[in-house]
Amino acid sequence: MENWKLFFLKVIPFLLLGILGCTNESWYKKNVPDDKKKQLATAMLNGVSNYYQGTVAEQFLIEEAIKFDSTNADIWREFGTAQVKRGFAVKMEYFYGKATKFNPKEWQGWRGYLYLYFYRDFERAIIDFNAVDSILGLVGHSQGQNHDYMRGIAYYGLKDYSKALTYLNKYINTTIKDAGLDWVDVYAILYRGLTQEKLGNLENALADFTLVLKQYPKLADAHYHKARILYSIGENKLAISHLKLAKENFSLGYFHKRPYIEVLDQIYNQDIFDLEAKIMVSNQKSI
Amino acid sequence: MCWERNRKFLVLIVSLIFFFGCNKTDKKNSLTSFIFPQKQVEEGVVNKYYVYQIPKNSNEDTRVNISYSGYKIISDTIINITGYNAGLQAIQFQEIIQKAKELQLSKYLTIYRGDTNFFQIIAPQFFSFNLQEMKSLVFERKTTSAVYRFKREVFSIKDTLFENLEAKIVTGNQQISIPELDSIIENMPLKLIYAKNLGLVFSTMQSKTSLIKTELIEQMPISKFNQLKQHNKNRIGFIDPSNVIDKGSGFEICGKQQNIADYYNSDPDGGFYPNKRHFLNSVYQQIDSSLLDGASGYLTFRFVINCKGEAGWFTTEMASLDFEKNTFQKPLVMHLFEILKMQKLWTPSILRGKETDEYFYVTFKFKNGKLETILP
Secondary structure, three states, X not given: OHHHHXXXXXXXXXXXXXXXXXXXXXXXXXXXXXXXXXXXXXXXXXXXXXXXXXXXXXXXXXXXXXXXXXXXXXXXHHHHHHHHHOOOHHHHXXXXXXXXXXXXXXXXXXXXXXXHXXXXXXXXXXXXXXXXXXXXXXXXXXXXXXXXXXXXXHHHHOOOHHHHHHHHHHHHHHHHHHOOXXXXXXXXXXXXXXXXXXOOOHHHHHHHHHHHHXXXXXXXXXXXXXXXXHHHOOOHHHHHHHHHHHXXXXXXXXOOOOOOOOOOOOOOHHHHHXXXXXXXXXXXXXX | OHHHHHHHHHHHHHHHHHHHOOOOOOOOOHHHHHHOOOOOOOOOEEEEEEEEEEEXXXXXXXXXXXXXXXXXXXXXXXXXXEEEOOOOOEEEEEEEEEEOOEEEEEEEEEEEOOEEEEOEEEEOEEEOOOHHHOOOEEEEEEOOOOEEEXXXXXXXXXXXXXXXXXXXXXXXXXXXXXHHHOEEEEEEEEEEEEEOOOEEEEEEEEOOOEEEEEEEEEEEEHHHHHHHHOOOOOOOOOOOOOOOOOOOOOOOOXXXXXXXXXXXXXXXXXXXOOOHHHHHHHHHHHOOHHHOOOOOEEXXXXXXXXXXXXXXXXXXXXXXXXXXXXXXXXXXXXXXXXXXXXXXXXXXXXXOOEEEXXXXXXXXXXXXXXXXXEEO
């Protein structure tokens, strides 16, 4: 009896090993060395360009990349982009929050850009721009836009026109000093003109719209806003000539717009027609 | 004594089970045991690969993609190979037939968004391990602009080792040409390593601009792959028409659901008609402010605009002003839904000159019972 027990104690482990050896546990799997994981994660992130953003395949690839490097901010950000463009605010916050956590220098300003333009959350945008600049020790850029410029837009959105003017001036004057007028984003001058108008400085506003047109003669927005102010001060003839140019250039697509979202105080052809109608009525009355 | 003899016999049997129990009778010849995975290939087996695209230009970044190849024996002479992308979606299919001393490619097709495109097989030999009998594999693909010819040649097959496994290293060339123009587009040197029982474990192909390197990462039974496929993922922004506010409205899309574009694919963007100002005027005229009742946050309606400019399949996403999950009162949600439904016309995307179904969204941003803005 004891011999049988001994036999089974010796044999059973062999049997178990044999059975396990026949199961799927021994399928081939390559282990990626630890020192290669981060590099592989980055290359997988680059690989998402093989797929349209937000597809199932892209999601799987990003998830595989995150398995190899869950602290790679760029990967988290990539996960967030389709969410932003397709109207998922909670998910945007989650993914851009992760990206900001792991690399605030790179991504907090981009999140600020989203708060500013995609969500019109001007306070949060300013907080993000300030936070990044504080880390950098200088005025940074995100999505190709200077933080002072975007702070100016954010304060404009908050209707704090005095601060808007301060930051737009800071951006415009610094750029002129460092690189020249040609390097100033013409829309910053456009918004400074609008800010000046809100502050009641119509002459300064007109000067800014004139400056915009010097840089970008076809911009319908500058013609339209100039016409609007000229009309408000009784310069109807001049207003009409700018309105004509506004109408013509608008129809050719020369107006301020941004991909995916409407810009602040974007103009539409109805605005031009409405102003035209007002001027016509005003002219008829004066006859 | 008798027990001792029996015990030795039983131990021997157990050892044999352990060491050889997994080795099924090798019905296949040496050719197939290298080219195809052998384990459970009757049921189906899937190889997962990482595909590296390493640019020649060192200023450009290496890109890695994931692909899968599923192998299944259909009969004694037929094996099917299905290629899948990183999202486990079938993108190509090959049927290989074993004939005498060679394997032949008998069917080759690709699948893109549900559409199937066939290659015409011109010279079918897929593989022969007798180098003297190796011929070129040639197939053609007809497109709207030209007929492209793909020719794969094998120059040498040598023994090698892959992670201590017996393996074969195959060198050759892949050529792409346009026969009608007598024009060779590219010659791409190939190197393929097949390990015994695993199938293709490594390959490189050198194009003009980059080195395409493929390496086996994992082999799995089809059952595991099928489990992975049960992921319930959809493209970001997918709308399930069986779970929408306007279910039963009769709304129909013009094309296939998988071909619905995004409003920003078009230039100019699709969405509001004729533009957002018109939409805003309409909303501000119709909105019942008594329903706002302290509402705060982002109330987003996501929906589809079909190629005729009609909207349907409305669904909602709700966020607080702190970007956390949120809810809005149902009467407000339904009121805004009715306003959106009343917009008779929207702008579809124009892709390749043709009106196309698109996903769009409209977000109402409220703060303390006031409608602050409408996005995008």
